[in-house]
Amino acid sequence: MISFKCISVCTSFVAMLLCFVLIIHPDILFMLFGIEKENAGIFIGRRTAMLFLGLSILTWCARNTAHSNARQAICLSIAISMLGLALLGIFEYLSGTASIGILLAIVTEVTFALLYFKIWLHYKDVVIGLNIKNA
Template structure:
């Protein structure tokens, strides 16, 4: 997969999560099997803004051709996706999230793996 394609995929995923978390967070609560609560809504709206930022960054970096720029963006995305997957695995293991979180974990690991593969090709 090309850097451009990965950036577009990351932007699309991030803008989707932004919209869901901002406009209808109960969908995520349902998928992850976690209780809805006003404090969870607050955190969902704040997380929405983070995903909006990721979407904007991904969209704007899609045309970057410099290997150093692609490396920097890829590393940041890998760290973010592995961090999200790790938290998801931890919350699933402790029983706080339901098995629906596996969809998010698999997606995050797939995106991280794609960026790792891209990084390896940049070194060659």
């Protein structure tokens, strides 16, 4: 099974990359997703960049965290967030709002959602120092 640390480092890297792209050159996402460039989109994109910055810092700082309730909460919240983003992406694609380029985001989001959810499921019955299944 892939480790929490590995997933967290990957998440941190991707989130930081998205932060920089949204701050410095948000036009790339308009082009990739096939949506019209508008001032509102640039405004929201830059604000979203700060959320990606926070996610990047959270996952980087938590990468070495041992199993705990806090780590489980991080796994579950990121899994749900990524799944929600993927579902929104699918909806936007099917409704014609976004082009086929949104599939890159959807695949990335589903991948992170599944990986974090897998870790959450693997450890959900484990109490620190005691595995409930074997008790």
